[in-house]
Amino acid sequence: MRQLTGLIVGLAVAISVWACLPFSRTFISSPPIVGVYRAETGEPLSGVQLAISLTSLDSLCASPARQTMTDSAGAFALPLTEDRDAIIIFLPIEHVFSYTFCARVAGNMRFAHQGSALMSFDPTPVSLTCIESRTPNTAPVVCTEER
Numbered sequence: 154m155r156q157l158t159g160l161i162v163g164l165a166v167a168i169s170v171w172a173c174l175p176f177s178r179t180f181i182s183s184p185p186i187v188g189v190y191r192a193e194t195g196e197p198l199s200g201v202q203l204a205i206s207l208t209s210l211d212s213l214c215a216s217p218a219r220q221t222m223t224d225s226a227g228a229f230a231l232p233l234t235e236d237r238d239a240i241i242i243f244l245p246i247e248h249v250f251s252y253t254f255c256a257r258v259a260g261n262m263r264f265a266h267q268g269s270a271l272m273s274f275d276p277t278p279v280s281l282t283c284i285e286s287r288t289p290n291t292a293p294v295v296c297t298e299e300r
Contacts, residue, residue, distance in 0.1 A: 181276055182207050183218065183234040183252040183268070188281035188296070190227045190256065197227025198285060202257040203265075205231060207250065213262045214255035233276045258285055258293040266296035 183205055190198050204217035219231045234252075254266040265283055283296040 181233050182236045182250045183231075184276055185233045185278040186229075186231040186254065186268075186281060187278055188229055188283060188299075190223045190229060190283040190285065193284055193286045193288065197223070197225070199223050199225045199227060201227075201229075201285075202262075203229055203231070204255050204262065205234070206253045206255065207234065208253075209251060212253055212255075212264050214253060215262070217255075218252075254281065254296060256283060256285070256294045256296075263293045265294045266298065268298065 186205065190201050190203070192198055201223040202220065203223065204214040204220040206212075206214040206216055207218045208216055218234050221229050221231050223229045251267060251269045253264065254268060255262045256265045257263070266281060268279060280299040281296040282299060283294055285294045286292065
């Protein structure tokens with residue numbers, strides 16, 4: 154009985170120490186993003202600069218984490234963004250990270266889409282359809298997430 158009690162106490166101490174040790178973990182801070190970029194007339198726009206920012210106050214992607222350009226068919230792809238952090242594991246809690254997607258319209262970066270990613274190891278791609286507008290009093294670009 155005394156050995157069983159010692160084993161249980163030893164196991165409890167080992168688990169408690171393990172739960173407080175720092176571990177480095179890689180997580181996804183933005184998913185892979187693919188899509189098409191078109192004019193409001195429906196024709197694809199090529200050579201448009203696109204970017205994502207992971208900073209919450211960077212609505213115009215001034216400090217982009219990733220950038221790309223649309224191809225001749227208006228298609229684009231941004232790979233997932235990973236972050237590595239030393240964390241202390243207390244509870245298995247997932248975190249949600251938000252990202253801002255921007256496009257260069259008439260020489261300036263413009264907000265196009267706000268997205269979020271669940272911190273995980275499952276990089277489910279996000280598909281966007283983006284429409285650039287030249288109509289007055291409308292948003293310069295709007296991206297819709299396809300599910």
